[in-house]
Amino acid sequence: MSETGLLRAPREILFGAGAVDALGRVVARLGQRVLVCTDDYLAGAAPGRRTLAALRTAGLDVHMLTTAFPELPKANVEETIALARAYRPDVVVGLGGGSCIDLAKLVALGLSHPGPLDAFYGEKGVPGPVLPLVAVPTTAGTGSEVTPVAVLGDPERELKVGISSRELIPWAAVCDPVLTHGAPPHVTAYAGIDALAHAIEAYCTTRAQSVDAVADRIFTGANALTDGFALQAVELLAGGLRGALADEPAGRAATMQGSLAAGLAFGTAGTAAAHALQYPLGARTKTPHGLGVGLLLPFVMRFIMPASETRLAAVATAMGAGDTPADAIDAVRTLAHDLGLPSSLEAIGVQPEEIAPMARQAVGIDRLIRNSPRPLDAGDAEAILAAALHGDLERLDLTTPETQR
Ligand SMILES: NC(=O)c1ccc[n+]([C@@H]2O[C@H](COP(=O)([O-])OP(=O)(O)OC[C@H]3O[C@@H](n4cnc5c(N)ncnc54)[C@H](O)[C@@H]3O)[C@@H](O)[C@H]2O)c1
Numbered sequence: 001m002s003e004t005g006l007l008r009a010p011r012e013i014l015f016g017a018g019a020v021d022a023l024g025r026v027v028a029r030l031g032q033r034v035l036v037c038t039d040d041y042l043a044g045a046a047p048g049r050r051t052l053a054a055l056r057t058a059g060l061d062v063h064m065l066t067t068a069f070p071e072l073p074k075a076n077v078e079e080t081i082a083l084a085r086a087y088r089p090d091v092v093v094g095l096g097g098g099s100c101i102d103l104a105k106l107v108a109l110g111l112s113h114p115g116p117l118d119a120f121y122g123e124k125g126v127p128g129p130v131l132p133l134v135a136v137p138t139t140a141g142t143g144s145e146v147t148p149v150a151v152l153g154d155p156e157r158e159l160k161v162g163i164s165s166r167e168l169i170p171w172a173a174v175c176d177p178v179l180t181h182g183a184p185p186h187v188t189a190y191a192g193i194d195a196l197a198h199a200i201e202a203y204c205t206t207r208a209q210s211v212d213a214v215a216d217r218i219f220t221g222a223n224a225l226t227d228g229f230a231l232q233a234v235e236l237l238a239g240g241l242r243g244a245l246a247d248e249p250a251g252r253a254a255t256m257q258g259s260l261a262a263g264l265a266f267g268t269a270g271t272a273a274a275h276a277l278q279y280p281l282g283a284r285t286k287t288p289h290g291l292g293v294g295l296l297l298p299f300v301m302r303f304i305m306p307a308s309e310t311r312l313a314a315v316a317t318a319m320g321a322g323d324t325p326a327d328a329i330d331a332v333r334t335l336a337h338d339l340g341l342p343s344s345l346e347a348i349g350v351q352p353e354e355i356a357p358m359a360r361q362a363v364g365i366d367r368l369i370r371n372s373p374r375p376l377d378a379g380d381a382e383a384i385l386a387a388a389l390h391g392d393l394e395r396l397d398l399t400t401p402e403t404q405r
């Protein structure tokens with residue numbers, strides 16, 4: 001039987017040093033009145049200045065909102081939509097990390113469809129096309145510049161919520177690695193390891209089975225068209241992240257191309273257990289998304305090993321780190337260590353009694369849990385978290401019941 005494939009992406013992706021200087025030409029095709037969503041810091045720094053210069057040189061009418069907050073609280077989004085409405089833009093530009101790009105997606109959505117944000121939560125809530133969006137990432141990264149999802153924090157929900165829709169895929173992504181030059185080490189490390197987790201999880205998810213099964217899904221599972229991007233991302237990130245941390249231009253470029261490729265892979269395939277487990281971890285410890293995902297990733301890789309031996313061996317090869325699943329796990333742990341990530345949940349203040357409730361919350365996130373190549377229940381999630389609590393991979397039992405083989 002031939003393989004099944006599905007891939008969704010922006011209409012145009014411009015990548016390379018100096019790409020931001022062409023932003024005006026890209027945006028001018030979409031309209032005259034341009035709203036830029038960013039944060040205070042980036043507005044005053046080189047990315048904000050270069051973005052404004054590029055848009056103004058193209059003769060566009062530009063308004064910049066600098067209201068984005070990290071991790072995107074819902075009130076922050078609502079306030080920005082209200083400010084944006086007064087300007088009546090033709091096109092919305094998201095300039096920044098995942099928080100700013102996700103804010104731009106939600107502003108484009110809020111300006112196009114009336115209704116409270118919670119009406120759009122989940123995978124079926126967005127009623128139709130939104131204002132055209134152009135994403136300009138300054139971290140490498142969440143991949144949000146090419147994905148169909150925006151994530152926000154709602155104080156009425158224990159965990160962060162996602163809005164997923166084909167309509168939220170930016171019209172264009174303009175990816176200039178120079179915009180990441182000078183970013184502080186913790187921003188580089190957390191965003192970079194998140195990208196690696198996107199690539200590895202997208203490559204190892206349950207596979208898309210048939211055209212019929214994928215045609216209407218937002219996240220399809222690994223498939224013939226996402227696999228190439230996932231492995232390319234693993235290779236670029238494993239090769240580039242240490243250089244990016246040292247602020248070397250070649251490492252910055254490889255890391256941005258890697259996070260872009262990872263976004264193309266997971267934006268259709270989806271992610272899985274490392275992401276599900278990070279949601280309750282992030283909510284309790286208030287640690288950034290990338291820190292939690294990167295800390296948990298080796299433990300999740302060890303858990304899925306019995307179901308993903310061939311895939312994890314290919315990850316090891318792509319990382320240039322051997323050819324066995326254990327080599328892949330070692331290489332990810334070493335990279336996370338070199339990037340300065342904590343190696344245990346204890347180190348970020350998690351108490352043993354928090355493990356069971358976090359495990360229960362994580363397995364409730366069905367859209368991510370169903371992607372795990374080795375099925376996991378609350379007991380399995382607890383075992384993963386208990387091993388991560390002490391930073392001890394050997395605690396994870398690798399035997400699988402016959403029914404799962
Ligand atoms: N939509 C998606 O597909 C997707 C995927 C993964 C994560 N996310 C979301 O993205 C958010 C995290 O995004 P992030 O990791 O990019 O961080 P971020 O956008 O939250 O930014 C973190 C900090 O880094 C700063 N920063 C960004 N670029 C910089 C630069 N070039 N130089 C100096 N400082 C810079 C910002 O000003 C901010 O203070 C979370 O809300 C997460 O849930 C979204």
Ligand SMILES: [Fe+2]
Pocket residue numbers: 142194195197198275289293
């Ligand atoms: Fe992520």
